[in-house]
Amino acid sequence: MTREEKFMLEAVKLAGKGVMANEGGPFGCVIVKGDEIVGRGNNRVLTDNDPTSHAEVVAIRDACARLGTYQLDDCEIYASCEPCPMCLGAIYWARPKVVYYAGTKDDAAKSGFDDSFIYREIELPREQRKIPFLKIQLSDALAPFRVWDEKSDKKEY
Amino acid sequence: MTREEKFMLEAVKLAGKGVMANEGGPFGCVIVKGDEIVGRGNNRVLTDNDPTSHAEVVAIRDACARLGTYQLDDCEIYASCEPCPMCLGAIYWARPKVVYYAGTKDDAAKSGFDDSFIYREIELPREQRKIPFLKIQLSDALAPFRVWDEKSDKKEY
Numbered sequence: 001m002t003r004e005e006k007f008m009l010e011a012v013k014l015a016g017k018g019v020m021a022n023e024g025g026p027f028g029c030v031i032v033k034g035d036e037i038v039g040r041g042n043n044r045v046l047t048d049n050d051p052t053s054h055a056e057v058v059a060i061r062d063a064c065a066r067l068g069t070y071q072l073d074d075c076e077i078y079a080s081c082e083p084c085p086m087c088l089g090a091i092y093w094a095r096p097k098v099v100y101y102a103g104t105k106d107d108a109a110k111s112g113f114d115d116s117f118i119y120r121e122i123e124l125p126r127e128q129r130k131i132p133f134l135k136i137q138l139s140d141a142l143a144p145f146r147v148w149d150e151k152s153d154k155k156e157y
Numbered sequence: 158m159t160r161e162e163k164f165m166l167e168a169v170k171l172a173g174k175g176v177m178a179n180e181g182g183p184f185g186c187v188i189v190k191g192d193e194i195v196g197r198g199n200n201r202v203l204t205d206n207d208p209t210s211h212a213e214v215v216a217i218r219d220a221c222a223r224l225g226t227y228q229l230d231d232c233e234i235y236a237s238c239e240p241c242p243m244c245l246g247a248i249y250w251a252r253p254k255v256v257y258y259a260g261t262k263d264d265a266a267k268s269g270f271d272d273s274f275i276y277r278e279i280e281l282p283r284e285q286r287k288i289p290f291l292k293i294q295l296s297d298a299l300a301p302f303r304v305w306d307e308k309s310d311k312k313e314y
Contacts, residue, residue, distance in 0.1 A: 025314075051217065051252075052247045095208075119279070122279065131253065133239070133258060136161055136165045141169060145267070157203065
C-alpha cells in the first residue's frame with residue numbers, strides 16, 4: 001500500500017464511522033502535512049445541525065485550529081469522495097498543494113447526495129437558478145470595500 | 158426604503174463593522190425568516206483563523222444553531238456581496254428560498270478578493286487545476302456508501 005493509499009484509507013474509515021454514529025452522510029477527510037495527519041473530519045451535518053459540516057470543511061477547520069493558521073500551505077487533502085462545490089471552494093481558500101479523492105460525484109449521487117445538481121446550477125444565469133440570486137441596488141453597497149481599501153493597518157490575505 | 162433594502166443595509170453594516178474590527182474582509186450577511194433576522198455574520202477569517210469563516214457561512218451556522226435545524230426553508234439570505242463558490246454551495250445545502258446580493262464578484266476582485274478565479278477553476282478538468290485534484294483507486298473506497306445504503310435507521314437529508 002502506498003503512502004497516499006494509506007492516508008486515503010484513514011479518510012474512508014472516518015466516513016464509515018460517521019455513518020455508524022448517525023453523525024451524517026458517508027464522507028471522511030484527513031489533512032496531511034509532511035507525514036503527519038494534522039486534521040480529521042467526517043460529515044456531521046445531522047449532529048451539528050449545520051449544513052456546512054461536510055467532512056472537508058470539518059477537517060480544514062480542525063487543521064487550521066491545530067496549526068494556528070487560515071492557510072494550509074504544503075498540506076495534502078485526502079477526501080473519501082470528490083468534493084462538492086462548497087468544499088471545493090473551501091479548499092481553494094485554504095490553498096493546500098494537492099487534493100486526493102477516491103469516490104466520485106456519481107458514486108455520491110447514487111446514494112442520494114446530488115452534488116452534480118449544484119455544479120449545474122453554478123453554470124446558470126443567476127435569476128434562472130432553482131434558488132434565485134437577485135441583485136439589490138443600494139447606494140451604500142460598496143462602502144465596506146472603500147473602508148477596506150483605505151484601511152492602513154489591514155492584514156491582506 | 159423597501160423591506161429588502163432595509164435588510165441588505167444590515168448586511169452591509171455588518172461588513173463594515175467586521176473590517177473596522179480587523180476580523181476579516183468586507184463582507185456581511187443576514188438571514189431573515191418572516192420579518193425577523195435569525196442569523197448574522199461577517200467575514201471572520203482572520204480572527205477565527207478559519208478560511209471557511211465567510212459572512213454567509215457564519216450567518217448560516219448562526220441561523221441553523223438558533224433555529225435548531227440544518228435547513229433554512231422559507232428563509233431569505235441577504236449577502237452584502239455576491240457569494241463565492243464555497244458560499245454558493247453552502248447556500249444550496251441550506252436551501253433558503255431566495256438570495257439577495259448587493260456588490261458583485263467584480264467589485265470584490267477590485268479590492269483583491271478574487272472569487273472569479275475559483276469559478277474559472279471549477280470549469281477546468283480536475284488534473285489541470287492550479288490545485289490538482291487526483292483520483293486514488295482504493296478497493297474500500299465505496300464501502301461507506303454501502304454502509305449508508307444498507308443502514309435502516311438513517312436519517313436521509
